Amino acid sequence: GDITRSQRYRVQLEEAKNFAETLLASREQFMAAITHDLRSPLTTVMGYTDLIQKTDLDEKQAYYLKQIKKSSEFILRLVNDLLDLSKLEAGKMLIEKLAFHPGKLIEDTVNNIIPAERTKNVTIEIVVAPEAQMQLVSDPFRIKQILANLISNAWKFTEEGSIVISANLVKPKKNKEILELRVKDSGIGISKEKQDSIFEEFSQEDNSIEKKFGGTGLGLAITKRLAHLLEGDIRVESEPGMGSEFIIEIPVEKYQLSGKKSSDQIIEKNYAASGLKALVVDDEPGQLSLTVELSRSMGFEIDTAANGKIALEKISQKDYDLILTDIQMPVLDGFELIKTIRGTDEIMHLPVIALSGRTDLEKQVYMDAGFDEKLLKPYKSATLKDTIAEVLDLEHKETVSSNVQGESTELQTGLYDLSEIYEFAGKDDDAFKEILRAFIEGTKESMVQLKSAWESRNEDELGKTAHRMLPMLRQMQAHTITPDLQKLEERKNINETEFVSLEVKLEQLINDIEAKIKA
Template sequence: MKYLALWFFIIGVVLIVFIQFITSQNVKRLTEGNKRLLAEVAIQNRLRLLQNDVLTVESDIRGVVITDDRTHLSNVNDKIESIRREVSALRTDLRGEHAETYITELDTQVGRKIVFSQAILNAYDSKGKEAGEAVINTGRGKVLRDSIVQAVHQLDSIRQYRLNGIISNIENNGARARFMGVGLAIIACLACVLAFLYVVNKGRQQERMIQMLNESEKRIKEGAFIKEQFLANMSHEIRTPMNAILGFTNLLRRSSLTQQQQQYVDYIYSSSQNLLTLINDILDLSKIEAGMMHIEQTPFSLNGLVSSVQVMFADKAQQKGLQLTINVDPSTHDTLSGDPVRLTQVLINLLSNAIKFTERGFVHFEVRCLSQTDDEVVLQFRIKDSGVGIAPEKRKAIFERFQQAEAETTRKFGGTGLGLAIVKQLVDLQGGTIHVESEVGKGSEFIVRLPFRPIQNHTEAFAAPAEAVLNPVRGMRILVAEDNQMNQQLIRHLMRQWQMDHVMVSTGREAVEALRREPFTAVLMDIQMPEMDGYDATQAIRGELRSDVPIIAMTAHAMTGEKERCLSFGMNDYISKPLKEAELYAILQAYFRTADAQPAPAVVNLQYLRELSLGDTEFENAIVRQFIVQVPEELGLLQEAVQAGNKGQIKSIAHGMKSSVAYLGLTERLSPFLHRMEVEAVSGTDENHFQEDYEEVRRVCEQAVIEARALLSTSA
């Protein structure tokens, strides 16, 4: 139909052009007919004029003879010459036409008439008036005059017939032009109307299609929302028992166990971590597909991030007897703006696979700069191993969901095949590329290229005092609203371990009633509880009780936007399950206030950060949030390395923390301790100050985290 409508439109246009052509031809014919008509009329007029001239000459001659006045003779001779010229011209104009006989007759009779007129004049001139009158009275002139009139009449009849033919032809041409113009115009209009109706019909169909698409999009969004809710609920339901499993397993690992019990607990802990990794992979993949995964632009230290990743995999590589080497191009800009969390996730997936699929040999991780300008730094991350390798026909399939290089890979090495699919989509979201080169039995090489924005790094720190904040003291009283009994038991153990007084309730309504009876320092509020959930309980606390007690949400929901939703209901902070002890402890410290608390000297110095931000408060808050999350994790890793006496890890973590603590102005306080730990780890001497230096670093960092949380709370 669309091609038919197009043809209608084209035909309509062609017909309009043809109408113009036909019209021009008809106008041309009409013009030519008018010219012929004018020529015929002119000939008729000339014939009548000739006849009049002949009669006039005859009348003038008679007047001269009768009046005997010779003064009129000059005019007569001129008219006779004019008659001769006119006859000659008519003969020329009418040559080749059917009037040849009549024009010859006219020419003959006109000649005789002229001769007769000359005879009258000659008689008059030679013999006088009587002689002239005698010639006139012979009647010869009348006969000749009648012959001329008859010849003119015959010619006039012929010209009139031709004139009628020309007029008829003009009328026919006009009628034909009018008919063809109207007919073709009607056809062109019909073609254009049909094309217009088709376009209108298509427009209506398009409107219906848009409406259907809108309805379909609405259903898709509703489906995505239902899927999101389902994933959130599943996340909550799975993470809640996982929180208890990991929490109690971690506590059990710290207790006195036999070697066999310790082995069993390690198996449980490792399996739980693997299960949690699988849950996170499924949730990440679902968030990416639903369009809920957002890439942030947060400043971070490249060397610090790489050092953290190195610490994570050093033990695993050592346990398998693999040579793990990490090399960062020293010319690469260290302070970058990007998404360090997603970059870390990509690198962890790739390094984890490299170590998992390599039984012996090496795993090499290299970072180098491909291009570097004031606005963009393009980095290449290369992870190469000497593992099992990938067949050429399987290289594309490994980036698809639930796909692995070989069918027996899952049975031999474990995993679900989601890791590389998530890596591929995360790299795409960050505007980068990923490429793999591999050979079966000789290893694989993954190359990731990602763009980042450089941030000018200043090394100087200024000892300007930061805003005064309160230091935590003893005497906290915590209200815990949690319905899961295993989680209740875990939190009770943590409260006792931290020497914090607490009250445990199982529903949101009980939490509201407990706050109505007595004050608390802070509230740990689970989101999903019977009778009244955490959202409704928070609104009741803020509305009915008009209490501003700090409320920290505890939820197993791990979907994007959950934290923002908690804050929108009036909560102060958010912690996801499974709970991390250091993170929970730091949050509780940040919100602890008592009347007799004494201000402690501030350790945070924001001068350097403010020079970086150039007045951008969002940038400053992002750096502070990253500090709050990253530094406690690095402290935990450093503590484990010091307790284990792992000098390689101590050197790596201490070096990485130099960049982490610099953003909040802790360089002057902590650089001597971190530098001594790094130097003593490299020297290999038995005498060291690891424990002493760690305690000082921990003390300053914990206070800095508290101050950072207070700063965020004040800015909010």
């Protein structure tokens, strides 16, 4: 009888295990579905709230709208938190290894979280121990998320006094350096019996806190999981009425430049193009600026033109060594431009490279039209340099530079990644900001055209505008924005919700990048 009994148990265990697994999987799908489906109507609500806020309102209406906005923002926070939580639970959150500077990271987070016009009498202090003032390697984006949660809590629960955020490197455990971050506030504090449970989902000191301070009750659960994801830990020390201190410990590596394997070195080719003149033709300011800064870093003297007609006028007045041209432009496009150049004796031998965002034509079409070479936007800066060098047969010197990723941590967010653009700018901050300025100017202009084309249901205009905006957004890896624009470019329909959401995301991107330029 024992054998049959143990077999029965095994079957029951197996069933229970299967049930638990399906439950988990369906919970995960449920979370993903809900959070995903909540997002689009929510962005619509938020988009329209923004639009109504820009109209003439009396005081009462303005107040009502402000409440709607506050509630929508709260739901959005909840949705984002749920998404994070479901990703963390499913083990789908990826970890990067990037270099970052703790002090800079804390400063950025504080600037993002704490309102510029501080309404309370609370001082903010950042203390970075000397030994932590160096480049470290871990996932700066996740560390920022942890800090953001803790700092926004500290701000929420502190009416007066101070918030001190500190960073220190403590003695290594098992060979790894430990970065210790502390967020200490003089706020309401947490009772002893609650200190264990605050890191659990949906738990707060008591329900009245939720009402008084707002918050989803998921912040600390996510923070703890993120700390564990980074192989670290978090704990709290607190006295009710005396404030709280959260301590995070995260294993990090010191960023090393010396004695690196040669594979980490980048061979940079420096082309000698000084004294050569190039004309860059493009109707999108961001792309124009991108190509200009890159060619300038190679040593070219540069002129620009916004379409083929202006380009021809300039070519007739000056001897150029190279023309770089976009294809789809108003007035006179790239194909008409090359036709004229190749058909005019004095300039028929001019080297011309086509830079196009069009995916529907084979490269041969461009070569047959008379171009010397063709690149599909978006392209990498090195590719453009090599192409130019090949067409003009330029000499180059190879210099070995170590792969320093000092900047790149600050160049990435969930919305975009600007590291490629930084490369185009030759890692020069001023040139970088110049490109971003041009991008913003172009995008704002395009957004106005997009909106009016949308309102007059002008499919063709929508498609053209989307086509102009796409290369630059692809260059920035703005993956949340490009799919909808691509639909418009292909003359496919998107609905009102998607359009408003597209606008909201573009606004957010522009605001974010404007803040970067000011930084």
